[in-house]
Amino acid sequence: MTEVDRASAAEGVPGAALMERAGEAVAHAALDYAAEKIVVLAGPGANGGDGFVAARLLAEANRAVVVAVLGDRAALRGDAAQAAAGWAGPTVRLEDADFARVDLIIDALFGAGLSRPLSGAAADAVLAAQACGAPIIAVDTPSGLDGASGHPIGDVCMRADVTVTFVRLKPGHILLPGRLLCGRIVLADIGAPASAVASVGARVWLNRPAVWRDAIPEPSIAGHKYSRGHVAVWSGPELQTGASRLSALAALRAGAGAVTLLGSKAALKEHAAHLTAIMLREAEDGWRSFLDQRKVAAVVVGPGASATPDTRRALEEACAGDRRVVMDADVFSLFAGDAEGLGRLIGEGEAVLTPHEGEFKRVFGEDADVAPSKLERARAAAARVGATIVLKGPDTVVASQDGRATIADNAPPHLATAGAGDVLAGLIAGLMAQGAPVFEAASAAVWLHGEAANAIGRGLIADDLPGALPNVLQSLASQ
Ligand SMILES: NC(=O)C1=CN([C@@H]2O[C@H](COP(=O)(O)OP(=O)(O)OC[C@H]3O[C@@H](n4cnc5c(N)ncnc54)[C@H](OP(=O)(O)O)[C@@H]3O)[C@@H](O)[C@H]2O)[C@@H](O)CC1
């Protein structure tokens, strides 16, 4: 955002103009509340400046506004000093802020410039504001929240009802726990020129169809089942076949032309009792020749597979050819603490790893805790093994080894259920088999998975997900 501000100024939109519009957006959100008495908590930087502008506009709208300032008002610099100069109403020291009978609090203490944990008067004010029970509107970010990581920087952090942010969302607005600390998010256009925003070259996006839809191939009328891509799924052993079956069904629903499950005869008998459109093939002796001869475009290894030598061999054979590989579940047990080994196996091939947090830590070890941001952990891991990482959770991050990333916010809580991850692995493979590039296929699959869960609603079990995909795909196509 600092870069955007600089580029905007170079294009003739000065910081003061951006700050005026930012303050307007905050005042606008405040006017949604039937609030008589409003306290604005103003910090020492531009976040405080936005607060002073909002205070002026709210007073003009006949609200009783008091600005409580952290530190010396005379020490404000630049645009913030100018905004403060425009405020002629009552001002108190932050220490003296009175939260009794306050109807609304505007938190303009710290935003993008937060550089250390809250302490002293700032921390006390946040705790008192929180305790008084009035609704809270945060300017840009709830004070104490790191906008890059979505984690509070210290022990004290505001929890807002509404957060008004500007120009673009920050990762911390979507990543947990940030999303919960922000409350409802309002993204305001404050007049930064589109070219100034584009000049920054951001490589992280909220996971929405606009990011990936042009990269997902439309089925061709002249196509046939094998031109739509053949997916192979490595089956789990007897009495552990459910997970791989879910992956296979999802791959077919995603639009793969053909899907084959390969495993032992005993396992295939279980599959046969459930499946019709999915092909079954015995693989007592590995699956390398099948993968090569049948021109398999994408494979899934891991769901229900068990961390056995057979699974390792299946994975090695999958990685040996020119095909895309989705690795899930038991693959991460096989490579516990051995990210380098996994990276060597992937080599120059195209792979997607779909760990949840526990599996991620298992493979990437204690390094995983060094960087607190889920986004940066996923990006670092992707670069380390040379693959796309889908780090699952309520805020699933898809990170490519080239630095691009998406963050999802559309998964409902009831998607956290046994087997949902197996469906996701199959969805990714189904899209990749049709030729979608790996990062886009993974991002699209995550979004579709969330939408399918939303369409089902409460009571969802993973078995429902593949069957919910046609409606989701259909409505995406007609958007
Ligand atoms: N394009 C946009 O999006 C636009 C954004 N705008 C707004 O600008 C905001 C960013 O402004 P900003 O860079 O001045 O930083 P801000 O958050 O005010 O804080 C910096 C000050 O706080 C201090 N400080 C830090 N941590 C502290 C602590 N724990 N305890 C005590 N002090 C602490 C820090 O001191 P220092 O670290 O230098 O010692 C410095 O003095 C952004 O969030 C948005 O609201 C709009 O106005 C215009 C367009």
Ligand SMILES: [K+]
């Ligand atoms: K703030």
